[in-house]
Amino acid sequence: MAVKLGYGGIANTNGARSFAGKVAVTGVTISLPAAADVSGHIYFIKKTDSSGNDVTVDPNGSETIDGETTYVLEDQYDSIVIQSDGSNWHIIAGWYGPL
Numbered sequence: 001m002a003v004k005l006g007y008g009g010i011a012n013t014n015g016a017r018s019f020a021g022k023v024a025v026t027g028v029t030i031s032l033p034a035a036a037d038v039s040g041h042i043y044f045i046k047k048t049d050s051s052g053n054d055v056t057v058d059p060n061g062s063e064t065i066d067g068e069t070t071y072v073l074e075d076q077y078d079s080i081v082i083q084s085d086g087s088n089w090h091i092i093a094g095w096y097g098p099l
Contacts, residue, residue: 027053032082032089034060039086046079057082065089 030045047055055073057065057080065071065082071091073079081093 027056029056029058032057032059032063035063035084035088036086038084040084042081042083042092044079044081045073047073047076050076059089063088066091 032043045055045057055078057071057073059065059069065088071080071082075097077095077097079095080091082089083092084090
């Protein structure tokens, strides 16, 4: 399953820029908007279920997340907070497992 994050959140809706991924049936890929279009924006992404399916965060085009082409949340409650600098994405916080 693919989910596109837009300017205001999931699928270009207004409100919080966040995604809590329940991926019990299949993995999910979160496609980020172009970093240049959302410079300074912050996104919170969390895997909420205990399945073995991953949440993959995929930057736009050749953009990266801390130098990597994708970022994978594998375990229940794994989460990251990322911010655009206008060119790429940077992890500004992350948690693995329950807090």
